[in-house]
Amino acid sequence: MKEANYEKVCYWVEQREENVPLRNLKTGEIGYSFGCTHEGATVQVRLPNGELDSWTKDDCVEVPETIH
Numbered sequence: 687m688k689e690a691n692y693e694k695v696c697y698w699v700e701q702r703e704e705n706v707p708l709r710n711l712k713t714g715e716i717g718y719s720f721g722c723t724h725e726g727a728t729v730q731v732r733l734p735n736g737e738l739d740s741w742t743k744d745d746c747v748e749v750p751e752t753i754h
């Protein structure tokens with residue numbers, strides 16, 4: 687994910703309290719953002735099974751609205 691996209695995702699989570707669907711490029715998993723760690727450039731995600739994970743901005747992309 688590019689820096690601008692990362693900032694947008696973090697803005698939606700932190701300021702608008704909305705989750706953004708993301709896909710992990712390495713595993714193909716879909717997760718929903720619920721936080722960001724700017725120091726490490728990571729996004730905290732909740733997986734569909736309820737588990738929590740943390741992905742670096744380089745390992746994920748936004749899922750287009752038509753897919754989820």
